Amino acid sequence: MQKFVNDPSKVVDEMLEAYVKVHADLVSTTENERVIKYKHAPVKGKVGIVTGGGSGHKPAFVGYVGRNMVDAVACGEIFSSPPAQMFYDAIKAADGGKGVALLYGNYAGDNMNVAMAMDEAEDEGIEVKKVVANDDVPSAPKGEEAKRRGVAGEILMWKVGGAKAAMGASLDEVIAAAQKAIKNTRSMGVGLAPCAIPEVGHPNFTIEEGKMEVGIGHHGEPGIEVCDLEPSAKIAQRFCNVILPDLPFESGDEVVVLISGLGSTPVMEQYIVFNDIEKILKERGIKIYLSYVGNYFTSLEMAGVTCTLMKLDEELKECMDYECDSVGMQQFQR
Amino acid sequence: MQKFVNDPSKVVDEMLEAYVKVHADLVSTTENERVIKYKHAPVKGKVGIVTGGGSGHKPAFVGYVGRNMVDAVACGEIFSSPPAQMFYDAIKAADGGKGVALLYGNYAGDNMNVAMAMDEAEDEGIEVKKVVANDDVPSAPKGEEAKRRGVAGEILMWKVGGAKAAMGASLDEVIAAAQKAIKNTRSMGVGLAPCAIPEVGHPNFTIEEGKMEVGIGHHGEPGIEVCDLEPSAKIAQRFCNVILPDLPFESGDEVVVLISGLGSTPVMEQYIVFNDIEKILKERGIKIYLSYVGNYFTSLEMAGVTCTLMKLDEELKECMDYECDSVGMQQFQR
Numbered sequence: 001m002q003k004f005v006n007d008p009s010k011v012v013d014e015m016l017e018a019y020v021k022v023h024a025d026l027v028s029t030t031e032n033e034r035v036i037k038y039k040h041a042p043v044k045g046k047v048g049i050v051t052g053g054g055s056g057h058k059p060a061f062v063g064y065v066g067r068n069m070v071d072a073v074a075c076g077e078i079f080s081s082p083p084a085q086m087f088y089d090a091i092k093a094a095d096g097g098k099g100v101a102l103l104y105g106n107y108a109g110d111n112m113n114v115a116m117a118m119d120e121a122e123d124e125g126i127e128v129k130k131v132v133a134n135d136d137v138p139s140a141p142k143g144e145e146a147k148r149r150g151v152a153g154e155i156l157m158w159k160v161g162g163a164k165a166a167m168g169a170s171l172d173e174v175i176a177a178a179q180k181a182i183k184n185t186r187s188m189g190v191g192l193a194p195c196a197i198p199e200v201g202h203p204n205f206t207i208e209e210g211k212m213e214v215g216i217g218h219h220g221e222p223g224i225e226v227c228d229l230e231p232s233a234k235i236a237q238r239f240c241n242v243i244l245p246d247l248p249f250e251s252g253d254e255v256v257v258l259i260s261g262l263g264s265t266p267v268m269e270q271y272i273v274f275n276d277i278e279k280i281l282k283e284r285g286i287k288i289y290l291s292y293v294g295n296y297f298t299s300l301e302m303a304g305v306t307c308t309l310m311k312l313d314e315e316l317k318e319c320m321d322y323e324c325d326s327v328g329m330q331q332f333q334r
Numbered sequence: 335m336q337k338f339v340n341d342p343s344k345v346v347d348e349m350l351e352a353y354v355k356v357h358a359d360l361v362s363t364t365e366n367e368r369v370i371k372y373k374h375a376p377v378k379g380k381v382g383i384v385t386g387g388g389s390g391h392k393p394a395f396v397g398y399v400g401r402n403m404v405d406a407v408a409c410g411e412i413f414s415s416p417p418a419q420m421f422y423d424a425i426k427a428a429d430g431g432k433g434v435a436l437l438y439g440n441y442a443g444d445n446m447n448v449a450m451a452m453d454e455a456e457d458e459g460i461e462v463k464k465v466v467a468n469d470d471v472p473s474a475p476k477g478e479e480a481k482r483r484g485v486a487g488e489i490l491m492w493k494v495g496g497a498k499a500a501m502g503a504s505l506d507e508v509i510a511a512a513q514k515a516i517k518n519t520r521s522m523g524v525g526l527a528p529c530a531i532p533e534v535g536h537p538n539f540t541i542e543e544g545k546m547e548v549g550i551g552h553h554g555e556p557g558i559e560v561c562d563l564e565p566s567a568k569i570a571q572r573f574c575n576v577i578l579p580d581l582p583f584e585s586g587d588e589v590v591v592l593i594s595g596l597g598s599t600p601v602m603e604q605y606i607v608f609n610d611i612e613k614i615l616k617e618r619g620i621k622i623y624l625s626y627v628g629n630y631f632t633s634l635e636m637a638g639v640t641c642t643l644m645k646l647d648e649e650l651k652e653c654m655d656y657e658c659d660s661v662g663m664q665q666f667q668r
Contacts, residue, residue: 002526002527002541002543002546002563002637003526003599003603004526004566004569004599004603004604004606004607004639005565005566005603005606006565006566006567006606006610011602011603011606012602014566014605014606014609015602015605015606015609017609018605018606018608018609018612018627019605021608021609021612021625022605022608022625022626022627055602056600056602058600058601058602059601192336192337192338193336207336209336212336229336231339231340232338232339232340232348233340235338263598263600264597264598264635264637265337265338265635266390266392266597266632266634266635267392267393267629267632268345268346268349268389268390268392268634269337269338269339269345270338271348271349271352271353271356272338272339272340272345272348272349272352273338274352274355274356275348275349275351275352275355276340278352278355291355291356292356293352293356295601295629298600298601300600300602301598301599301600301637303336303598303635305338
């Protein structure tokens with residue numbers, strides 16, 4: 001395991017200890033050291049935005065905490081849900097008296113812990129509503145969208161929800177906008193090499209040299225097909241063949257395109273994949289309003305990329321264009 | 335070779351084709367498609383900032399083109415110097431009539447091609463002066479600093495030079511500031527796994543599992559020692575033992591700390607290394623003025639990190655704090 005670590009059981013704690021030092025202008029720690037908040041949160045009279053999830057996805061999740069973005073995040077162990085108490089502490093850290101929108105991804109552990117945290121918050125008189133991201137198309141067939149996992153589309157959900165809250169919207173309005181964002185979003189991943197959790201010390205899945213895993217999940221969840229590695233243009237075609245008909249994205253639509261590396265795939269290759277996807281969208285009359293290429297949502301040192309598309313309307317455009325400031329999202333500004 | 339590519343000989347062209355699409359608000363291509371410029375360059379009456387080098391170091395070099403940063407960049411093949419004509423075309427693209435500062439790293443091919451490009455520019459009546467970055471301590475012993483390679487410290491040189499030019503300084507003033515920046519900067523890398531050039535298809539060097547290469551260069555140049563992989567805290571000590579006495583950095587100094595991943599090392603691990611370095615600096619009474627952790631200067635999918643320190647004075651602080659806008663440097667704003 002070729003890693004820079006001290007005690008493998010302490011990687012999240014040491015990372016967060018450093019994170020709040022490096023980004024002290026933007027974030028701060030809380031009484032619960034696994035809950036990181038926007039420095040000025042809770043913002044009085046603003047709907048609080050909370051997320052959380054397993055660590056190992058840098059800049060997700062903590063990197064999206066900031067101004068007009070996520071107010072507080074619960075940081076679990078590597079690839080493991082934060083416990084309910086941690087989600088609850090994040091809710092408290094974000095609560096500015098106007099309610100809290102809990103925007104997270106569809107994983108069993110997160111669903112369970114969020115539900116308990118929401119119950120606890122309700123008992124304390126904090127109004128919390130949730131949106132569960134399920135943008136990963138290959139993780140369940142059409143018609144069973146509620147079973148799909150949340151992946152890089154969560155970033156767009158946070159961006160939209162964060163902007164809406166910053167505009168002064170009510171909790172219901174923030175929830176509706178974030179729900180629309182994820183409802184209009186579809187993602188898919190292709191993996192080329194696995195990653196290893198520091199405490200485990202070796203990859204818990206394999207991808208053979210010369211092969212690729214189509215539809216891989218953010219924790220190495222099996223995809224829909226293992227096949228010979230293809231040129232970027234063919235992989236781009238696969239992305240479009242799965243993602244476009246599912247919403248569907250159609251001629252005349254305006255979209256956000258987000259290509260994220262999964263960790264060890266050079267950003268150069270991510271641009272090459274984007275280049276091929278852009279050509280297909282152009283052919284199909286789908287207009288790119290905003291595009292992002294880089295390591296926005298990773299899985300430790302997994303090799304691979306994810307492709308995320310969000311269909312825009314005027315409200316979503318306004319939210320995407322709204323200024324924000326976070327470590328992961330500065331490149332999202334036009 | 336687990337890579338997203340089409341024709342391996344076309345990776346730089348396809349990457350740049352995509353890059354100018356994604357960042358059309360900030361950069362544009364030129365008549366020479368391997369020269370990318372700040373959208374509004376040449377800026378009349380401002381000293382132009384030019385750099386260039388081999389590709390494969392994303393976001394370097396093209397990612398530092400932008401407002402109050404680099405005006406034009408010459409993008410060579412992977413790990414290969416751009417030819418003289420490309421450097422010359424970059425000079426022309428950046429020349430706003432007040433001279434051009436060519437700020438690049440110390441590699442034989444770049445030195446040769448820059449010299450030819452500068453001769454050609456002089457013949458055309460464009461005043462060009464250069465600063466050659468040599469921040470990589472392990473690449474030559476003290477006393478032979480002129481033999482040292484330029485690595486991630488180049489980013490700080492571009493930031494300082496770009497800010498100085500934006501403030502309206504003369505060419506000599508820009509050169510003096512950029513020269514001071516790199517003179518005050520020291521870097522070192524540690525590699526944990528190699529990378530493969532797409533056209534070659536396999537790594538051209540090896541690092542065995544369980545080992546690390548101390549002092550590795552940005553293209554896999556051999557370091558000063560291959561030894562057993564150590565915990566992050568010990569590696570941080572090695573960084574400090576090499577970097578601090580070389581300038582020297584001393585108690586009371588204020589510094590910029592830049593930890594960059596080399597490609598496939600997760601950003602989480604980079605924060606852990608930062609955490610350990612920060613503790614050592616604190617013990618030694620060295621104050622961190624600004625700190626940056628992330629993939630700022632990579633080497634394809636090499637595993638490893640580089641540590642860069644720059645000692646500040648008031649002029650350098652003012653330049654580091656000056657607003658700028660580039661894909662690689664947005665995180666550099668306070």
